[in-house]
Amino acid sequence: MRQIRQEVKLRDGKVIVRGQIGMRKTVKSADIVLYHKPNMPLAVIEAKANKHEIGKGMQQGLDYACLLEVPFIFASNGDGFIFHDKTNPAQLETEISLEAFPTPAQLWEKYCLYRGFTETQLPLITQDYHDDGDGKTPRYYQLQAINKTIEAASRGQKRMLLVMATGTGKTYTAFQIIWRLWKSRQKKRILFLADRNILVDQTKNNDFQPFGQALTKVTKRTVDPAYEIHLALYQALTGPEEDQKAFKQVDPDFFDLIIIDECHRGSAADDSAWREILEYFSGAMQVGLTATPKETEAVSNIDYFGEPVYTYSLKEGIEDGFLASYKVVRVDINVDLQGWRPTKGQVDKNHELIEDRIYNQKDFDRTLVIDERTQLVAETITAYLKRTDPMAKTIIFCNDINHAERMRRALVNLNPEQVAKNEKYVMKITGDDEIGKAQLDNFINPKKAYPVIATTSELMSTGVDAKTCKLIVLDQNIQSMTKFKQIIGRGTRIDDRYNKLWFTILDFKKATELFADENFDGEPVQVLQRTPEDINTGEGELEEQHDENENTVSENLPSDYDVGNTDPNNDDNSDWGEIESGEIGNDDKEKRFIKFHVSGVTVKKMAERVQYYDSDGKLVTESFKDYTRKTMSSQFSSLDEFVKRWNEADRKKTVIDELEQAGIIWEALIQEVGLDLDPFDMICHVVYDQPALTRKERANKVKKHNYFTQYSETAQTVLNNLLTKYADVGVQEIESMQVLKVQPFTQIGSLSEIIKKGFGGKPQYEQAITELEEILYRSA
Template sequence: MQQGMEYAGLLEVPFVFASNGDGFIFRDLTNPTQLETEIRLEDFPPPQQLWEKYCAWKGYKEEHLPIITQDYYDDGSGKSPRYYQLQAINKTVEAVAAGQNRALLVMATGTGKTYTAFQIIWRLWKAKAKKRILFLADRNILVDQTKTNDFQPFGTAMTKITGRKVDPAFEVHLALYQALTGPEEEQKAYKQVDPNFFDLIIIDECHRGSASEDSAWREILEYFSSAIQVGLTATPKETDEVSNIEYFGAPIYTYSLKEGIEDGFLAPYKVVRVDIDVDVQGWRPTKGQTDKNGEVIEDRIYNQKDFDRTMVIDERTELVAQTITNYLKRTDPMAKTIVFCNDIDHADRMRRALVNLNPEQVKKNDKYVMKITGDDDIGKDQLDNFINPKKKYPVIATTSELMTTGVDAKTCKLVVLDQGIQSMTKFKQIIGRGTRIDDRYGKLWFTILDFKKATELFADERFDGTPERVKVTTPEQFEDEENLDDIIDGVDDVVDAGNPFGDEDIDPDSIQDPEATNGEGSGSSPESTGSADDWDDENRVRKFHVNGVPVKALAERVQYYDSDGKLVTESFKDYTRKTMVKQFSSLDDFTKRWNESDRKQAIIDELAEAGILWEALEDEVGKDMDPFDMICHVVYDQPALTRKERADNVKKRNYFTKYGDTAQQVLNNLLDKYADEGVQEIENIHVLKVKPFDEMGRPLEIIKKGFGGKPQYLEAVHDLEMAIYESA
């Protein structure tokens, strides 16, 4: 019964039936004098009676029922809305039926806001309660995805507004804000129809400006003020200037990121924090030092907030790119990855660094790494391929602002943060790029690789709480948490060059990505109210560019959610122990599995998939050990043996005497390869193509002469591995 009560609470239904196989308990919240009653099977209340009691409990009026009872869209595939989508749809339809003219739905990224919006529109449209509908978005990709995917059942009744022309012949209109309005009167296409033309407006990603009183987009909503307006967002924006809640009212339904992860609808994630020495300790130029362009560098200490905004250190960019590359090589080089950079210039430099570090992958396909930013048409043309699970390339996308919201990248497994993020709204949107699950492609969780301490926002109580209105009314009340964080962290007050206007609402198509902060870049779009050329030299933020600075990673830490939903930070040692306990019950269990495996690489890959970062673990352990020994030492407190020590132990046992001369030479060389590079190297038969084996002949000749054939060679390698891992 208690479990049923929990489910009933989630669905907000007043009835629960529980059975022990013999009798039944009927819990009925509509009967407060007798909440639970024991009944027989033949005493079950008929559906009509339950419906009448339910309508009374919900407060439905007779005139509301034709709208409330309108069926959902059913494509015949058996797909139906998830429980939280049902709640969001029903609550919105009920609110509209009751005459509520503003509504706000808060649903975490990846939980199906657009599908929810479709079902809301479908039911109201089919019930003839709303006849002309406008779906507003702020990015072209959002509109196109909506039209071709979730909204496809509207067919010929639907159109996308283009060319600043509103065609009244259609019933469902999809539009960009920018297609309906602009700074010039002739650009205000929405005035082509009467203010009462639309009777329902759905505003997607409504946190991105529509609620701001002075926003150009707000004029559309005010012009059609007689229409029911429903805002959709994962992150309501609550500042002194912009309030979704003040405009739309309190959310009629909220489904959080934490709930989505706990329910299994969103991918859980782990966080890897990388601290770089210059970020932590700062960097100061020598007196009179000039940068790569001959500019004298201002003499002060540059810190994390400066890097890639006012100060570029090439070695730092290369270290970040190397860390990303190492992670992908250890896990999955083809895992879709988004790297968030400070501005377009930073995204371009990061793309170049990643290209140079991945020559093998780039040789296979030159689109392995792409810069996808608002100024780059070639990059933007690859956005659909990046989010398409069936397309292998691009694999890595470097970006700044363009991909922070509305990009449905279901198979994204790695989100890299090398961008200073102060806004909780933006942080949630960026994290949402990885939260979608795709079972077909093995996307069940993802990793956040954080170089800028952005994930400290996880600790902020606002991360997964109910948003509250923030009003600054007196100096005494000016206690903004982000300002306090800056004081506590001892961070200089540096203007965010990527967003010099703070939280003002800016047309996202005019400034999709921050340009290079020295004033260079793509320029603004024609719809922008200004351009980089309008800034004089005094107003431009100077960006120095240096190289030759020694840079290194100080530490790496893993963070993950525990069973209580709290983010836990621990060393790689502790994290590895916990991960291994889930995979193997004991040392014997692990050793048995390792020895029985024909390919040790398979186990190494399996553990990497489970979240173990081998290179980071090796750095922390501080010894050049085999993966087997790292696990035995760190997890099971066994003596630490290096690969060289294991190889020497095999030689001491005169292991090779049972083989002929050629086989002994091959196995001796394989053992040396193991000591130098690891077990993965000797399991790859192509090792026979490189030195010193190439001096002995071609691989087939070596195998035939030394072992008689390939099966015998593979058996000898397996036996060698058994000898390597035999107890010393």
């Protein structure tokens, strides 16, 4: 067991997106982290060169310690240490010698006192997580979530809520929690509950594999007591009839730990038929997992589980570089903005008399279909894919199954070349379509090229791990924050192997206005309030009321809508208490639902606006020039300061890399400005409004003044060729000796011959390059 780890990388580096370019910002690693055990970090050490003051690295160390939540930070320059000790608020920082550095036992003792651990808690708290030997360890936030849950369990807490953004590894985190509780024998029989087959199967085949023969999936409504780890669908454990309640085959104390995946669904409501499973095993420790805790006046995860023991948000995930950043393309359509009204007595394509009123954005593809609008949306999607990447995995969220089918058909007709290559280029993947559902695994598999485009309504809004999805299309009315966050989560996963670092949201229904809601990435707040009478008598409990416009059966939708059924093999988001597809309440049976269908309407795009994820988690409409100006202002106070830094740099590539790490994407700037300038001149021009001087103009100025007469003939030829290279490619090229290995330098001689014969040695060659750069930028 290693107690000392060097160069511990805690973050991956935020992805900056502009245009069609995404680039990771470089992040630093913690120099040294000290551990009691692999799952128990204790201290951070930041070491700086001896030329620096002894405490130079303290602020950096405090930042890493904050992520790891450790109380001990040491900064050193080799002469001694500054010790920041959060367990001693009376004197937070002291200078100590190497000899006075605390031993591992001393740090651990101070840590336990600081955290208030008792002897009875320690066996569980110090139980190792699972190590599969391939180097994979929990990320810092996963370790926090695991440790905080384990610590709560060691204190006897029975209900817990973990809130972690989609794509941050909730299931892996749950596995590690179960592993430690199971291995310590604190919990012997465990149930992992989900409401979709795909969630259970992904869990069984991936993260939970190390459980081996102890693991089983509940099938045929049978709970087999021979196994210790049980994965189950709610639908496989219960049903509307008493003989379907398989969970009652075992005693209420059979399970001593239950993990509830996506707990904002299914068992969230008090009156849910699925809640009875949790209530039956009420003596078990219960942990709810969700990216989007449900907090309404009717439903509350916090009311049941308590305040989250740990929260890791989408914003934190993007800032750390573990989740994909995004840009939003908002498309405004004339009929959406202005509305549409039928003429007097107008009938639709099915000869139904159209109700005379103004139909607006919320009506389209819900109560009124306009063929030309469907066509325009499909054309816009197709055009975007053609100019970016026609093979980018795309999910299109439609209002219902009918809408998804019409969108599929429109896209097929607009992409005949792609469909000719493979007829599965566009697929409708909805709960009613067995052929489409059968392609879901291929869609989410990065190794499978097809399907490329999936049209859907509800089925793919949650629980679909589509790592390489690069385009999310919103043509659905979304008012529910829970649903919106789940849909956005389909694109937030990163997959470096397939160059998936960011994604685009193409929004036709103003759904992305929800990004501006303070609740989008804030802490969950309990809304549901109970009176003492509610709690004591059980009366007055509110029925679950779905969020307004959240596309549920409560809205008298037509029978082709994606609603639940009682088939345990169906992946739809459903509860046993929901109405089956096509059933409407008795009061409405005489009222026939009509979706009007018209064509011949003039539909056109009015505006298209691009917005980017900003550093404060908000969407901003700005050019990359604006972003560059803002970034530079945080790095340099003035043009003089920038020029001074540039001129003092031994190699200009150092400054170029620093600015790149700060988020300046040179390629994006070149595209936006329309000039292929040297990085120095690009900054001077864009940020400080200086005239745009091209590399060729700089190179010609140097050649005109004949600066190279002090050098040998060979050296002069080399330097003139380097100037030509600079004019063509840039300053980074001439700073690398490798340039001497290509034409036209190979005509002069080998790399070693050029350096030795032309300049007298490597130091002299490097000095010549420095002088060349000084001359190039002398006018600066």
